[in-house]
Amino acid sequence: MERIEIETRQSTELIDITGKVKEIVKSKSGDVDSGICVVFTKHTTSGIIINENETGLKSDILALLNELIPKGKGYLHDRIDDNAHSHLRSVVLGSSVTIPIEKGGLALGTWQSIFFVECDGPRRRDVYVKVIEG
Ligand code: ZN
Numbered sequence: 001m002e003r004i005e006i007e008t009r010q011s012t013e014l015i016d017i018t019g020k021v022k023e024i025v026k027s028k029s030g031d032v033d034s035g036i037c038v039v040f041t042k043h044t045t046s047g048i049i050i051n052e053n054e055t056g057l058k059s060d061i062l063a064l065l066n067e068l069i070p071k072g073k074g075y076l077h078d079r080i081d082d083n084a085h086s087h088l089r090s091v092v093l094g095s096s097v098t099i100p101i102e103k104g105g106l107a108l109g110t111w112q113s114i115f116f117v118e119c120d121g122p123r124r125r126d127v128y129v130k131v132i133e134g
Contacts, residue, residue: 001128002130003129004021004127004129005124006124007122014061014062017114021114025129033101033104034101034102034133038130039098039128045086045090046118046119047093050097050099051112051113052111068089075088085119
């Protein structure tokens with residue numbers, strides 16, 4: 001399993017990690033021509049998603065998270081550490097994505113990028129990448 005270290009700068013932020021995931025898959029391509037790649041965050045206040053890397057859309061996604069799950073809405077978890085909205089956004093986003101590998105590379109669609117979504121930054125984060133042959 002490989003690890004990608006990320007330093008986030010905002011409380012909520014989309015970070016494109018496609019290039020780093022591609023590098024990892026490429027480094028294994030001698031071993032894995034066909035298979036799957038799992039990208040996973042170990043944190044309960046972040047997410048992993050696949051979508052288009054377009055400036056307006058990235059702002060729209062952050063606005064949607066704010067609208068769906070606003071901060072400080074009387075959540076019970078806020079009694080402990082005041083970041084219930086961050087956990088709830090993580091629940092909606094999901095903690096991992098799986099991408100097929102074909103011909104030694106990620107079989108992403110033309111407009112698909114892999115994003116780490118920070119929901120409780122800024123922090124130092126670890127994303128794990130597992131490449132499986134099959
Ligand atoms: Zn918490």
